[in-house]
Amino acid sequence: DVKVTQSSRYLVKRTGEKVFLECVQDMDHENMFWYRQDPGLGLRLIYFSYDVKMKEKGDIPEGYSVSREKKERFSLILESASTNQTSMYLCASRQIRAQGANTEAFFGQGTRLTVV
Amino acid sequence: SQQGEEDPQALSIQEGENATMNCSYKTSINNLQWYRQNSGRGLVHLILIRSNEREKHSGRLRVTLDTSKKSSSLLITASRAADTASYFCATVLNSGYSTLTFGKGTMLLVSP
Numbered sequence: 001d002v003k004v005t006q007s008s009r010y011l012v013k014r015t016g017e018k019v020f021l022e023c024v025q026d027m028d029h030e031n032m033f034w035y036r037q038d039p040g041l042g043l044r045l046i047y048f049s050y051d052v053k054m055k056e057k058g059d060i061p062e063g064y065s066v067s068r069e070k071k072e073r074f075s076l077i078l079e080s081a082s083t084n085q086t087s088m089y090l091c092a093s094r095q096i097r098a099q100g101a102n103t104e105a106f107f108g109q110g111t112r113l114t115v116v
Numbered sequence: 117s118q119q120g121e122e123d124p125q126a127l128s129i130q131e132g133e134n135a136t137m138n139c140s141y142k143t144s145i146n147n148l149q150w151y152r153q154n155s156g157r158g159l160v161h162l163i164l165i166r167s168n169e170r171e172k173h174s175g176r177l178r179v180t181l182d183t184s185k186k187s188s189s190l191l192i193t194a195s196r197a198a199d200t201a202s203y204f205c206a207t208v209l210n211s212g213y214s215t216l217t218f219g220k221g222t223m224l225l226v227s228p
Contacts, residue, residue, distance in 0.1 A: 045215055048215055092216075104161035105161065109157055110157060
């Protein structure tokens with residue numbers, strides 16, 4: 001059974017803290033994504049990665065960075081957390097190379113982050 | 117930038133009725149996908165329709181795609197209370213390394 005696992009379901013952090021959100025997939029997928037989801041705004045892409053050590057900015061990368069040292073793990077980093085980063089964060093992975101673009105994404109259960 | 121936009125934003129129906137959700141998008145696509153999200157959880161893939169397909173079925177789901185109008189619809193037939201969830205469309209552009217761009221979703225409430 002395919003699995004994308006996010007390290008925490010709920011997280012509360014203080015303003016200014018450095019925050020790490022971890023995501024692990026067991027499907028050997030090349031493509032991994034971080035989205036944030038806010039009411040009325042849907043899912044917005046923060047960063048994505050095509051392969052180990054590769055990263056690309058999404059639509060809203062400001063205030064975030066990512067790390068992909070191993071194929072199965074994609075970490076989202078909030079360098080200095082702010083209250084406007086309170087949100088639901090969703091990690092996803094997707095197979096690309098063999099099937100091209102016609103593949104689905106698999107999502108983790110989400111991390112609800114509150115910055116106080 | 118938002119590629120897909122779902123309509124309506126919210127839909128409330130009775131069990132047994134059909135639910136139709138629409139998605140419009142702006143640029144040419146390789147495929148369009150529909151996802152479901154139960155409250156507070158991750159998204160689950162429902163169905164993928166390629167740009168050269170016009171209709172696809174999966175169980176009680178029927179998806180149509182009209183590339184000339186840049187729109188898609190998701191029909192859930194004989195709805196059940198367990199279908200209560202948010203539904204999102206996601207577009208994939210014409211590139212093997214393209215990302216998925218999601219709309220804002222339709223919240224479906226099915227009452228017993």
